[in-house]
Amino acid sequence: MENNHHPPLTIMIVDLERGACRLQKREDLREKMGGSSLAAALYREYGQPGEDAFAPGQPLIFAIGPLTGYYPLMSKVVLGFKSPYSGDYVETHAGGRLALALRFSGLDALIIRGQSPRPVYLVLGDNHFACKEAGHLWGMDAGITARTIRTSEPQGRGQRSILRIGPAGENLVKYACINVDTFRHFGRLGAGAVMGSKKLKAVMVSGSRSFPLPGDGKEYRQVYRQIYQRITGSGAMAKYHDLGTPVNVLVLNGLHSLPTRNLSATTFEGAEQISGEYFAEKLLLRQIACSGCPVGCIHIGLLREKFGPEHEYYYKQVSYDHEPIFAMGSMLGLAPGEAVMLLLDEAEKWGLDVISCGVALAWATEARAAGLVGEAETLVPLAFGEVELYRRAIAAIATRPNEFYRLLGEGTAAAAARYGGAEFACVLGQEMAGYATGPVFFVSQALGFRYSHLDSAGYQLDQQKKPELAQALVYLEKEERQRLMLTCLVACLFARNIYDEETVATALSAAGFAGLAQDLEGRFSLLQRERWQIKKESGYDPSRISIPLRFQEVKTLQGPMDTAFMEKLRSAYAEKIAGY
Amino acid sequence: MAKVLRAVAMERCIGCYACMMACARLVHGSLSWSRSGIYVRSVGGLTAGFEASYCLACPRPPCVAVCPTGALTERPGGRGVRYQRELCLRCAACVGACPVKAIRQDRETLEPVVCLHCGRCVPFCPHACLAMVAMD
Incomplete structure (x- = not known):
């Protein structure tokens, strides 16, 4: 088989109620690649799709992928969780140091479950685990929290990752974020509130394991160099x-x-x-x-x-x-x-x-x-x-x-439901991203997997001449599948023009994953469908999502909105997702 | 002319670790951000910038002086030290002796990891923080 080089996936499962962890070795999950699809598969196993997002048993699932650390820009982590904001299974992604800290801790995924009786923070990595009292950190802002942890924890100084929440997360604000290494975030959909509900103030990850290069290392070094040169040399x-x-x-x-x-x-x-x-x-x-x-x-x-x-x-x-x-x-x-x-x-x-x-x-x-x-x-x-x-x-x-x-x-729509003004609440699944480009973007964010401009980039199609309905549907599905491939590896989406399908196949193969490199399109069509199914099991219903009036009134680059087209696209895309 | 590695512009460092991972990959045959002769870290969080530890090629290297087996020897022309694996006891005396903490003991192999001044990390620095510099 393809995988003589790599050991089974290692998953760390933390139980906050007991302040303890265990490790699981899972070769069967290799076919899920990593990142988005690994997190979704783990949610199916460990999640509580029918329960409230703040139910103690709900997991936070941090997942890296097969290429994390192996190539430039394979530097992101997917966090899968049930959102207290949207009430369904979602993802949020972050960079910083976390991806490599997990890789060199020997962990492919980290699952955090349970609710601690008191505020705690976790210190973990390849040779250590501790669940520590965080009474002194509770109430602190996100920056000072990290500074305090840096001072008191010796492991991995200068080369570690620290996730933390601020008071908004403690107070269960439904769009509280998790700050990652000061400048990056698991920003959207309230992952910080889920940490708060678990009384988990922070997680520090540090690892310094080393791994042998795949094969004799020659092909891998060569592919690495080619990719590195394309990234730094081409102006791309x-x-x-x-x-x-x-x-x-x-x-x-x-x-x-x-x-x-x-x-x-x-x-x-x-x-x-x-x-x-x-x-x-x-x-x-x-x-x-x-x-x-x-x-x-x-x-x-x-x-x-x-x-x-x-x-x-x-x-x-x-x-x-x-x-x-x-x-x-x-x-x-x-x-x-x-x-x-x-x-x-x-x-x-x-x-x-x-x-x-x-x-x-x-x-x-x-x-x-x-x-x-x-x-x-x-x-x-x-x-x-x-x-x-x-x-x-x-x-x-x-x-x-x-x-x-x-x-x-609780969200703009929740406030508008009480006070009025729903027609001008700029909510597309969650508060809108910064692209008022037109109907394709509005629909793609409103229905998208993580209600994000990053799901399928509808704004790019809006900037081309007015698309046909069928063309827009094909575009959204294909774009989402290609982005899913990247977020399973886990690549930064800024590298989407570097890591085309052919490059991904070459990179996987050279990193010792020849089996995973076969038929990427077929594999990701299946994973795309499966990820939607898991979202739907958790309460997502595309037919219930509407687009507020403000988005119909606004003038975009195409002039006044073609509201009939937007409604047709919304309904057709919702139907497509419902059929997965 | 003999050249040695110098971190000439660490104020430009973006903390990508490409240099360390290049050393691990090309010199040590590893995927690693620790098995590297150059060691980059942030100094007091990411707001404070980055520093690099690596062999400064001291005259009369203290690591050589404390090595009980002769596994570390001085290279001719002041180009740092040479390491002979088969002679090494894994005692890590060199690690403690280095005045700039440029030698680290590998967690798995227990061997000292020290910069060879080979320069293979240099082309992988996107901001030219590193350079091979001629000896005086």
């Missing part, structure tokens, strides 16, 4: 390193596709001042990378704030990307970049998904202007462009001081 990845994803701000603004002031507009007069160019010239300190990626797309900006009457400043380093900038910038009518950075830092400290947080506040601002809520609810007179008010409102989402903020922390 330059945009991610140079301005980074915020290069999109001006592009989308020019295309009438930058969601602005709760999507009441699609161009923003302040776009220049929140653009990738502005950030790069005024605020960029440096770029860093996820472990195992030579691109370095993580843009770190300088936040410098005056805190005293004299020349007294503090400074912080805050990572920025297109999505956070749209959510805390144009969506809130806010510029310049310096002001956006203040809000990004605020969301970071509390441990909130910055996209949902910004979009929820944009809805709240419009709801206030429409008289649906007053200052008794919002506590501050929310108004577009007012940074200080938004800063206080972000803290209120995390701390839930009244019924309004409690509901806003």
Whole structure:
């Protein structure tokens, strides 16, 4: 068989109730590849699809893939879990150091189940496991939590991964995130709240195992070198390193596709001042990378704030990307970049998904202007462009001081159901991502597996000339399958133009997985279907998902929305998914 | 002219570990981010930047002085040290003797891992943080 080189998959299963773990060796799971499909298969085995997302037995499943660490940009981790936000099985992905820390701990997946009686954090890796008291960390912000753990834990200094939640996760805000290594996140759909429900404040992973190269190492070294050269030599990845994803701000603004002031507009007069160019010239300190990626797309900006009457400043380093900038910038009518950075830092400290947080506040601002809520609810007179008010409102989402903020922390749609304004809630399964490109994107996020712009990239098709219905359906299915292949390896999706099917087959084969390299299209068609089935078992029903009125009224790059086309596509895509 | 490895611009480092993984892959035949003659780490979280430990090719190397078996010997021309596996006791005296902690004991083989100044990591640094530099 293909697999003389690799031992069976190793899964660590942590039981927080007992503060203990066990290891499982699973050759049978090899055919699931890894990442997305491995996590889904493990959810079928260990999940409780019919139970509430906060049920103690629900697992958090972190999975890497067969190529993690073997090639450049094989640097991501998939987290599969039942979302308290959407109420079904979802994924969220993150980079940082975690993927390599798991690889060199000898773990292919880490499952965390149970609920601890007291706050705890986990310290684990290839030769150690401990479940420790975290009473002293509970209530701390995400940054200070990690600093405290770094000081008290000796293992793997300078080369380890630390996941943690902020107070928003502890308070079960349904879009609380998990911060990974300060600058990356399992951002969306409330994985941080699931950690909070388990009384799990943080997880530190460090590993330093070494593995022999496949075969005599010759073919693998050669394939590695070719891929490395394509990535660093061809300019294919330059945009991610140079301005980074915020290069999109001006592009989308020019295309009438930058969601602005709760999507009441699609161009923003302040776009220049929140653009990738502005950030790069005024605020960029440096770029860093996820472990195992030579691109370095993580843009770190300088936040410098005056805190005293004299020349007294503090400074912080805050990572920025297109999505956070749209959510805390144009969506809130806010510029310049310096002001956006203040809000990004605020969301970071509390441990909130910055996209949902910004979009929820944009809805709240419009709801206030429409008289649906007053200052008794919002506590501050929310108004577009007012940074200080938004800063206080972000803290209120995390701390839930009244019924309004409690509901806003359940999601924009939950608040709109109580106060009205559902027609302008910018929710596509979850709060929208920063692409108002048109109907294909709106449908693809609303119905997508993780309700994300990353599921099937409908925004790319919107930018081509108006597609036919059948063409759009084929596109969404194929794009999703190709992305599933990458998220099973687990590659960063920025490398999607490098890792085409042929390259993936070569890479798998050279890494000692010749069997897995056969018939990738057939294999991933099956895995695609299976992953949807697992989602549907957990309560997902595509026929129940609707697209709010605001998305029908908005002007995009194609002009006024073709609402009839969007509705046809929504219904046809929902039917397709229902048939899997 | 003889050259040695120097981390000439660590302020540019993005923390990708491509250099360490190149050393592991090309020198040690391993997939690893620890079995490497150069060791990159963050210094106080990712906000504080990265530093690299590697053999600085000391004159009169202290690691050679403490090696009881002669497994480590000085290379001619001050190009660091030579390691002979078959002579090594795995006592790790060299690990403690290195003033810049550039020698690490491999967890699995117990052998010292030390930079050979071969330069094979250099082309894999995307930001030219590393260079082979001529000896004075």
